[in-house]
Amino acid sequence: DSGVTQTPKHLITATGQRVTLRCSPRSGDLSVYWYQQSLDQGLQFLIQYYNGEERAKGNILERFSAQQFPDLHSELNLSSLELGDSALYFCASSVVDRGYEQYFGPGTRLTVT
């Protein structure tokens, strides 16, 4: 158990809908990272927050957004969902601003039908 929690575990929704994925980092970790893992794209870094501020952006679509709240939990919002958005979404956390020693949550499996 990495100490990072993600909810929900599974999510099934229809095209065009909007969903919110939630992540709670390990106690004491200030950085949160979001990743998408799909069969065709592999594991892709989406976005990072550090202590409430956006720190780095990867291959995140404009339809997706994230934020980190004062209690350090983070939410990833996915809107106008398409079939191709079906994937595992992982959250990771680390103590510091840089990427080393990231600890991953168990993931949220999103299925868009």
Added chain:
Amino acid sequence: GEDVEQSLFLSVREGDSSVINCTYTDSSSTYLYWYKQEPGAGLQLLTYIFSNMDMKQDQRLTVLLNKKDKHLSLRIADTQTGDSAIYFCAESLNNNDMRFGAGTRLTVKP
């Protein structure tokens, strides 16, 4: 190239050593990582190496880094059936981006 590259499959016998290879993309990457993913689970950080190191050993795991060739390897000594998983190589770029390989599926046969 632009991708972190790994071979997709590796099969070994229990008790043998496993060597998983990776070629990364950016010579200025500061940290290089190995993650393990078991079925239905998230990624587990196994070990990482700072770019100014050549080798790091941690119990059964040995990481070798060749910066000139941008080559990273993970050796698992005395491989056990519980080591069967997908192993991801990753690099940490200067802009905080993390780039992952496609993963190597290690199968350990009894």
